[in-house]
Amino acid sequence: MRQPAFKTLAMALAAGAALASPAFAADGSSADQAIVPQVDRRDLKLPKFPNNDFEVGLFGGVYSTQNFGSSAAGGLRLAYHITEDFFVEGAAGTTKVSDEAFRRILPGGIFTGDTEKLIYSNLNIGMNVLPGEVFLGSSYAMPSQVFILAGGGTTRFNGQRMQTVDVGVGVKVYVKDWFALRVDMRDNIYTLDLLGKRDRTQNVELNAGLSFLF
Incomplete structure (x- = not known):
């Protein structure tokens, strides 16, 4: 006689649990939820930032020719940035060298004229080593980059064409x-x-210029 009573109690508990648990719709939302969000997914278009892998520049400065003193120099450069750390650069420049110091000792000097044109070109591999910032006041900063480079090329001077090795260091400030x-x-x-x-000469060049990246 007790078994039907237990069945009746179990059925009553099961019915109560079913009434207490919320029903869910097919989309996973609760049937008792007052507001069902309907949010449409948007197709996002990522912005396209320029790579600026190529660099074209103009420069001017001072070229110190060993035994002949210093003179103004200028030229062009073209670079390709392989990665954020490494780049390849070609440059060509020219300056006029005077033999005035030799004319004080040797009659007629060394050159046929008062000055002789020196033309140089080189191809270098560069590496960016110290990224940083240059601050103008307390609220404005410009990115900067210190780099080193080395390579080789040719120098034409006084009727001679010499194989040249060059090493250097520089800094770039991005306006x-x-x-x-x-x-x-x-x-x-x-x-x-x-x-x-024949003498091996060290010819130091110091220049400043503008660079355009695209």
Whole structure:
């Protein structure tokens, strides 16, 4: 006689649990929920940032030719940034060298004229080593980049064409994403045959210029 009573109690408890548990719709929302969110997914378009892998620049400065003193120099450069850390750069420049110091000792000097044109070109591999910022006041900063480079090329001077090795260091300050100010110091090393004697010369170049990136 007790078994039907237990069945009746179990059925009553099961019915109560079913009434107490919320029902769910097919989309997973509760049937008792007052507001069912209907949010449509949007297709997002990622912004396209320019790579600025290429760099074209103009520079001017001072070229110190060993044994001949310093003179103004200028030229062009073109670079391709392989990664954020490494780049390849080609540059070409020219300056006029005077033999005034030799004319004080040797009658007629060394050159046929008062000055001789020196033309140089090189191809370098560079590496960015010290990224940073340049602050103008307390509320404005511009990104900066210190880099080193090394390479080789040719130098034409006084009827001679010399193989040249150059090493250098520089800093670049980005005024805009596409525009930067740049300062370089390089040592151009080549062997020069002067007065019948071949000497290895160290020719330091200091220049500043503008760079345009695209």
